[in-house]
Amino acid sequence: xxxxxxxxxxxRPAKPALSQESIVDVALALMDxxxxxxxxxxxxxxxxxxxxxxxxxxxxxxxxxxxxxxDRVAGEVVLPADEPDGDWREQLVTLIEDAINxxxxxxxxxxxxxxxIPTGPNALGLTNAMVMLLxxxxxxxxxxxxxxxxLALYITSAGMExxxxxxxxxxxxxxxxxxxxxxxxxxxxxxxxxxxxxxxxEELTSGTDAQRRRWMIQVLLNGILATAPEx
Amino acid sequence: xxxxxxxxxxxRPAKPALSQESIVDVALALMDxxxxxxxxxxxxxxxxxxxxxxxxxxxxxxxxxxxxxxDRVAGEVVLPADEPDGDWREQLVTLIEDAINxxxxxxxxxxxxxxxIPTGPNALGLTNAMVMLLxxxxxxxxxxxxxxxxLALYITSAGMExxxxxxxxxxxxxxxxxxxxxxxxxxxxxxxxxxxxxxxxEELTSGTDAQRRRWMIQVLLNGILATAPEx
DNA sequence: ACCTGAACACCGTTCAAGT
DNA sequence: ACCTGAACACCGTTCAAGT
Numbered sequence: 001x002x003x004x005x006x007x008x009x010x011x012r013p014a015k016p017a018l019s020q021e022s023i024v025d026v027a028l029a030l031m032d033x034x035x036x037x038x039x040x041x042x043x044x045x046x047x048x049x050x051x052x053x054x055x056x057x058x059x060x061x062x063x064x065x066x067x068x069x070x071d072r073v074a075g076e077v078v079l080p081a082d083e084p085d086g087d088w089r090e091q092l093v094t095l096i097e098d099a100i101n102x103x104x105x106x107x108x109x110x111x112x113x114x115x116x117i118p119t120g121p122n123a124l125g126l127t128n129a130m131v132m133l134l135x136x137x138x139x140x141x142x143x144x145x146x147x148x149x150x151l152a153l154y155i156t157s158a159g160m161e162x163x164x165x166x167x168x169x170x171x172x173x174x175x176x177x178x179x180x181x182x183x184x185x186x187x188x189x190x191x192x193x194x195x196x197x198x199x200x201x202e203e204l205t206s207g208t209d210a211q212r213r214r215w216m217i218q219v220l221l222n223g224i225l226a227t228a229p230e231x
Numbered sequence: 232x233x234x235x236x237x238x239x240x241x242x243r244p245a246k247p248a249l250s251q252e253s254i255v256d257v258a259l260a261l262m263d264x265x266x267x268x269x270x271x272x273x274x275x276x277x278x279x280x281x282x283x284x285x286x287x288x289x290x291x292x293x294x295x296x297x298x299x300x301x302d303r304v305a306g307e308v309v310l311p312a313d314e315p316d317g318d319w320r321e322q323l324v325t326l327i328e329d330a331i332n333x334x335x336x337x338x339x340x341x342x343x344x345x346x347x348i349p350t351g352p353n354a355l356g357l358t359n360a361m362v363m364l365l366x367x368x369x370x371x372x373x374x375x376x377x378x379x380x381x382l383a384l385y386i387t388s389a390g391m392e393x394x395x396x397x398x399x400x401x402x403x404x405x406x407x408x409x410x411x412x413x414x415x416x417x418x419x420x421x422x423x424x425x426x427x428x429x430x431x432x433e434e435l436t437s438g439t440d441a442q443r444r445r446w447m448i449q450v451l452l453n454g455i456l457a458t459a460p461e462x
Numbered sequence: 463a464c465c466t467g468a469a470c471a472c473c474g475t476t477c478a479a480g481t
Numbered sequence: 482a483c484c485t486g487a488a489c490a491c492c493g494t495t496c497a498a499g500t
Contacts, residue, residue, distance in 0.1 A: 018484085041474060052474075054484055062474065108346075114391050115342055119416045124425050131427035131435075145434030150447050153392070157384040160345050185350045194355050196362035203376030204362075207462055215460045216381050223454025229446045231438055249465085272493060283493075285465055293493065 018048060020058040024068045028106070031069060036108040039066070070112040071120025076102045079129045088136040089221060095129060096155055096217055103159025110159030113152075127152065139225060147224045154220060158213055249279060251289040255299045259337070262300060267339040270297070301343040302351025307333045310360045319367040320452060326360060327386055327448055334390025341390030344383075358383065370456060378455045385451060389444055 026047045030039045041062055045052040059065045077099045080091045103110040112118075130151060134144040186201040197204065207215075257278045261270045272293055276283040290296045308330045311322045334341040343349075361382060365375040417432040428435065438446075 040472085042472085051485055051487095053476080053486080056475075057483060111342075111346055114345060114388065115339075115395060117413055119413070121424075124416075124428060128425040128428045131431050135427060135431075141431060141434045142437065145431055145437065146443055146446055147450075148435060149443065150450065153385070153388040157345065157388050161384070164346060182348055182350070185355075193352075194359040196366060197355060197359045200362050200366075200372060200376055203372045204379060206373065206376065207460070211460075211462060212377055212380065215377055215458060219378075219381065219451065219454035219458045221454070222457045223450035223452075226453045226457060227446060227450045229438070229442075231442060271491085273491085282466055282468095284467080284495080287494075288464060 018050060018054060018058065020068070022048065023055055023058055023065065024072050027065055027069050028072060028109075031108060032106055036066075036111060039069075041065075066112050067116075067118070067120060070109060070118055071122045073102060073106050073109045074099075074118065074120065074122035074126055077122075077126055079125055080133065082132060084136075086136075088133045092130065092133040092221070093214075093217055095126075095133070096151060097213070099126065099155045100158045100162060100213065103156070104162035107163050110156050110163055113156040114160070134224075137225065140228065142229045142231070143224060143227075146229055150224070151220060154216065158216070162209060162213075249281060249285060249289065251299070253279060254286055254289055254296065255303050258296055258300050259303060259340075262339060263337055267297075267342060270300075272296075297343050298347075298349070298351060301340060301349055302353045304333060304337050304340045305330075305349065305351065305353035305357055308353075308357055310356055311364065313363060315367075317367075319364045323361065323364040323452070324448055326357075326364070327382060328444065330357065330386045331389045331393060331444065334387070335393035338394050341387050341394055344387040345391070365455075368456065371459065373460045373462070374455060374458075377460055381455070382451060385447065389447070393440060393444075 023044060026044050027039050030043055030047070039062075041052040041055055044065075045055055048054075055065075059068070077095070080086065080095060113123075127148060130148050131144060134147055135141075137144070139147070183201075183205040186197055186204050191198045254275060257275050258270050261274055261278070270293075272283040272286055275296075276286055279285075286296075290299070308326070311317065311326060344354075358379060361379050362375060365378055366372075368375070370378070414432075414436040417428055417435050422429045
């Protein structure tokens with residue numbers, strides 16, 4: 001006599017154990033594949049062979065799940081060792097670039113950081129590392145505090161820009177004005193209405209992402225070193 | 232004999248004429264009141280006394296509508312006159328602060344700019360003005376081009392931070408760790424795991440938004456003036 | 463050309479009921 | 482304690498049908 005339950009289960013991939021970790025894993029996979037809109041409670045549940053209601057045992061709600069996804073990605077960043085002799089500036093640049101590259105690899109994850117300051121354990125670890133490195137820079141304590149905020153802002157912004165998928169022009173050829181890519185926009189901008197853009201259209205879009213980013217990070221660090229904060 | 236239609240209509244506020252402009256107006260009002268999630272096609276339609284399907288005559292879809300809302304807000308920024316004698320730096324600082332303040336007044340609008348670079352007419356006007364002012368700064372054409380990108384990134388990031396409503400702690404007292412405000416997080420961070428944060432918790436959260444923003448803008452401008460870009 | 467009702471294919475979240 | 486089915490109250494978008 002066949003045991004329907006066990007047998008049919010043996011035929012499909014082992015049902016993953018339900019846990020906060022597995023839920024976050026699945027949510028991140030959906031995020032990478034289909035972006036933020038692809039992460040729905042129902043789809044996550046389906047991939048875990050259960051119903052959406054079951055997720056609420058491990059996660060407060062969708063926003064909570066997204067925060068957990070963000071912190072999981074933040075955990076991918078390799079933090080610098082706390083060695084007093086290191087070149088703080090080089091290490092900080094590496095840390096920032098590393099963080100941006102990781103956000104760039106995970107579609108839409110950077111967006112999660114904007115709109116509510118991430119405070120998961122891994123995000124705190126990142127902040128802690130930035131404070132450590134800046135504390136060796138010689139700038140004031142106040143400058144260090146404010147600089148951390150500014151650098152975090154930049155990391156998430158740059159991560160978002162980098163993680164933007166190059167949108168395929170839809171099947172219908174007449175992409176509307178809003179969907180053109182930046183280069184085309186600047187190149188064809190009305191000379192009368194936007195003369196300065198038109199004149200600088202080449203420079204506005206030149207350089208690789210990496211080149212632009214390297215420059216921006218240097219701008220931030222040079223600016224931080226050169227600007228005393230006042231209360 | 233009562234004319235039901237006209238009479239009942241005379242009793243309620245005049246039905247606003249349907250147009251792209253009126254739709255964008257209503258969407259922005261909903262945005263200000265209830266944030267991004269409050270802007271649904273159905274709610275916009277309802278406020279205009281019609282059904283959601285009718286909106287699609289004037290707007291391609293919800294994303295398109297949101298882009299229009301962003302550009303409408305971008306139009307609130309007062310652009311500097313093109314006078315060759317002006318103090319470019321002072322004017323640029325004013326422009327940036329003005330833009331941030333306007334974004335700060337419209338909940339969630341800044342989020343719309345991240346994830347797809349705004350290219351509506353008013354956003355282009357803003358970019359054009361920034362290029363104009365920077366072209367008087369003496370930095371290279373390339374630095375001007377990249378600086379515009381960096382400043383735009385900062386404006387939207389700062390706008391988002393500023394437009395974040397201070398979330399009321401929910402009725403149930405036990406706000407979970409993620410919902411605590413930043414000050415509390417940094418102040419109570421584990422000394423073992425995040426010693427640098429704990430040591431600097433005061434500075435990380437000190438100063439008013441305006442003070443921090445003023446410093447950040449100076450950091451950006453000082454950095455831009457001091458850093459030569461390389462291709 | 464503009465507008466509509468109704469439908470389609472989804473959502474997040476709750477909750478009583480089960481184990 | 483964990484899990485579930487079913488329901489509630491919504492979504493964006495399409496489309497045939499009307500004017």
